[in-house]
Amino acid sequence: MSSDLLRALEGLHDLVLVLDAEGTCRHAGPNPLPSKLFRTNSDGAEGLSLSELFEPDLQDRLQSVARDTARGCSAHFSFELGEAGRFELEAVRSQSGELTVLGVRRAEPSSASSSLELAVLEQIMETGVAGIFVLDPSGTIIYANCAAAEILGLAGSDLVNQRFDSEDWTCYDLDGTETPVSEHPVMQVLESKQPVHDVRKALDTADGERKLISINGAPVLDAKGEVERLVFSVRDITREAQEVDLRERMNREMESLARLDSLSMLAGGVAHDFNNILVGMLGGAELVRELLAPDHPARAALELLEQGALRASELTHQLLAFSGKSRFVVGPRNLSALVRETSCLLEALVSKEANLLLAPADDLPLIDIDSTQVGQVIMNMVLNASQALRPGGGEISVVTRCVDVCAEDLRSAVHVGEDARPGQYVVLEVSDDGAGMPPEVAARVFDPFYSTKPEGHGLGLAAVIGVVRAHHGFVRLQTEPGVGTRFSLGFPVTTSSAPSERAAAVKAKEPFRGTVLIVDDESFVRTVARRILEHAGCRVHTAEDGAAGLATFAQHREEIDAVVLDLSMPRISGADVLAELRRLSPELPVVVTSGFADEAQFAGDPATRFL
Template identity: 30%
Template sequence: MDHVNADTDQRPSVPSGLPEKAGFIRIVLYYAVFGALWILLSDRVVGLVFGEPVHITLVNTLKGLAFIAVTSLLLLFLLGRLRQQLLSESLSKFQAEDELRASEELYRSLFSNMLNGFAYCRMIFEDDRPRDFIYLSVNDAFTTLTGLKDVTGRKVSEVIPGIRESDPQLFEIYGRVSRTGLPERFEMFVRALQKWFWFSVYSPKKDHFVAVFDVITERKLAEAALQESERKYRSLVDHAVVGVYRSNMEGTFLYVNEAMATILGFNTAKELLAVPVLSSYKRPGDRETFIVNLKERGMISGYEIGITTPSGDDKTIVISAVLDDNIISGMVMDITVQKKLEAQLLQAQKMEAIGTLAGGIAHDFNNILSTIVGYGHILQVQTKEDDPMRMNVEEILNAADRATALTHSLLAFSRKQIMHVKPVQLNDLVRRVQTLLRRIIGEDISIRTMPGEDKITVMADSGQIEQVLMNLATNARDAMPHGGTFTIEISCVELDESFVVRHGYGNPGAYALLTASDTGEGMDEETRRRIFEPFFTTKEYGKGTGLGLSVVYGIIKQHDGYIEAYSEPGIGTTFRIYLPLSDALIETDAPPSVAVSSPAGGTETILLAEDDESLRKLARIVLEAAGYTVITAEDGKDAVRKFIEHNAEIDLVILDMIMPQMNGREAYEQIRSIRPDVRALFASGYTADKAYREGMAGAKVELLLKPILPNKLLKKVREVLERPASGG
């Protein structure tokens, strides 16, 4: 309020110089007209009204006084109006000047304090081309942003030498705006100043321009860093081994990387973008379930689905995705190989479990068969040839022989049969067995052999490998009822780590590959997966045991090899057998020993440990009948106890490998610690190599495989007793 009063006090109550010329002329004219009218008309009026001269003189005097009064009032009125008018105009002028001064101060403050740089310049043209410009006015921000000082009145070529050569585009834009008057806005890196700027340029008059600008170097660097980060991210995504995609809820791909295209069976990402999402689903309902779960949770992880590629291949993929603003962003992994490995592992575990079960059954069954066969042979010896009962005994023994063959098949599958491993030349083995295979396979099926290199040697039981070939030939014969070709091919391959991992055992390296193929009916996938399971058969009831290929599987795995089956209905089946190559020398077979018709007995003392009472009783009868003294034990602990009691008397220890309380190996170790030179004989339904794996490899022991015939038992007992003691 004080500031306003001070301004008011400074203004004059009556402006000096009033009235102006026009106002005075107007007043004079008003006065002249009024005076003339008064002179011309007043005398006539007085003469008409007052006839007497005396009256006329008095009236004229009054008239003169009235004239003076009236004209004075008129002058007062006119001069008052003029004064009021001039005073009003003067006040308006002062107000306008105040507003102008305030506006100038405001713009001067804005000009000085604005954060953007400001430069008012005049463009210099040569040959109608912009060559230079002069700074007419700049603000403080100009100096702050550019670092240039004292530029007003100077040419830019003087202030920044070489700018026209380094930044010609800047001159082109300034010149264009100065000539056309059209404003422009742009961003530019000014090389002369090594900074990024944005400019807003306009022309207030011809050949002049105003540039408002700001430094945006930090923003540009941030944008460049962001672009580089996005480029690296895009490159990472585009070259990722997992599929990355974005799609809308309607099922249209918005983005896919190359890995996504490869996983779904397309050549390029562009091809995949042209097809709907649903086209790859093996079961369309899977996408509906996926969308429902995604809507409920907002994200989903590890969603497993089946797809079909354009080429018809079936794959299994797993999706992890998030939903944001109705856009699905996700990653896809192809787990087809992993699922196959899982299936193979499960199959291997199942086969291992079945093998363990089969081995256990065979072991228990062998104990039963040993009793049947043992007593059957005793009855056979005790009956005369013309005795009607002898035929019944022989039928019992024949049935026991068939049961024994069945248990041997189970043991072969479970890899618990005895193996006589030695270097075997596969080409020679195939040549030897070829004649036998022709008898098995029949005349309407041709056999073709394709031997490999001369020296393809493996460590194997040749009899068991021959059994493998015979079983495969039998399987091929049954698959080709109308004839065909059975092919055996031998070659060498190198198996890598991935092959070994896929099968879950073994070692990578050089292997012999034995391939057996037929042109038969083939198998579907479900049958192929189960062909190595014991008792699984596609034959009619009573026409097969379902153990042929199970035996093959067990033999090959017992040889630390691999077997794979490939089959297609209507085309045929191929079995590929991989056996580790060996550089061992081929041994010459020793001549067969002359068989002894009747094993001799003896008078030695034998410690017999067997947990099966019937077998224990049978073995005691057989041994005592041959003249031996027998001390029996029910298990391993009992055997150790009995050995301690009769140490000096015992010449031989017969131990069952599998017994409760303490098994045969553990009992033998304790007995040997008491007397290292003790002779031992083991009996089991399992294999010698299993016994060795359980720690018997260093001991000189003999193994009898159940079921044990009486003559075989007596023969082996005599052999061990007549052998010099090892002394540990």
């Protein structure tokens, strides 16, 4: 309790006792204690309980006071003390429950002034222990505690005699609009003669700080029902609001991640099934091409079929990239070199009216990436920038640089890989001076299947997220309507060395003519693979699942020279089938096929290849 408030209370009573939550006296004063009422004098009161302070005759009344104040109510009673006269005792507990104030004074004839002072005291304590203001009916501050002065950015003495709408501070609604004087909480209480509770406002203080405050206030009325005083408590809830905002943002991000995880699982499954179908289509088309004469008229139609299948294959690869399950062949690469390698494709992607500026930095550190996937990301980003330009064209820039990224940078990113850590990152920036995006579009731009373009499928940027997450990177987005957009993709710097540039001499091998076992649960894939291998001169056995594959291998073990094994199958998985094949024949060549990125688990097996 502030010394100013304590002096104000002592000015209203002959004696003030301040008790803590345990009922122990923490302050007594300012006058000596009547010996017939108290067991000790004021100098020895601190540290004593009520039962140790007061004479036994008052114990029952004091227990009633304790019960009332424990419920948050004020208490009042009067009593005779022989020749000492009649006394009044008032007790009020603070809203926090931390302090109880007992005021004792000699009973005097009732007066409007004493009733008003008691009402002011009760309202001060019941409103709270934050910033306390007492105002007269004109809106002038006649009392303010230290907390009130701190909230407003002034010294306590500077507040007294100022009006509530002083130019030293400004009150705003939460939407940023300055609060009209007529709608200020002080005016609301003054005009309605009713209290206000938890009115939230923004406040520009005298020392230039913007705060969020919660206002509670109540009128003190005289016998005629007119306002004599206004009592307000004000809490600085800036940090509390920031914490709530942070929790809400984290909850939104968690919900977004959960949706993305669900969609990625769905996308991965759908893409895998489509991939199997496309394998059959492309394999069948290749087989037909081998069977047709070079000048056969059906070749033109076959090329159209292959082009359509390849476009569908690109779409499934983007779905797999979004799901994080596409096949990655990761190695140390220079991002600037990759940008230069794709420059011709980038020029072909953008509109003829667009000006494409490439500014890859020299001497960038290496990053561990899948060159094919990140190359596709670069093309997706440039194509997206080209489509964002306004009619008449514009400028697209592709920049690479190395930056130091701190934890705050990662927190401010729109997407961050699970294992992303502060440190050095190589950043790809793709900017355009197009129309930019309003906040509601920017919030959804990475959502799968969301597109503002009639011809868009909404997978380009969603696939970017999948690739960046798989590379433990981050994505930042800066956009402003009418100005343009910048995407920044960060990839962590690697400590690996660049691969040797030595040319490896590869000797030509004789065509394979052995017996092959194909194990795949997709009949379409089995049929096409069998025909391709038979056309190449191989003998082929097929099996529709893992159990049938093991049974077929056991039956033809001596003649089977190699196995083509699908990794994703019901009943017995491809990994379990491979383990059993390795137990039976450790050196048997096995080609594992999968649309998912499972190659790493076979890296230690020289007789196994991944397709």
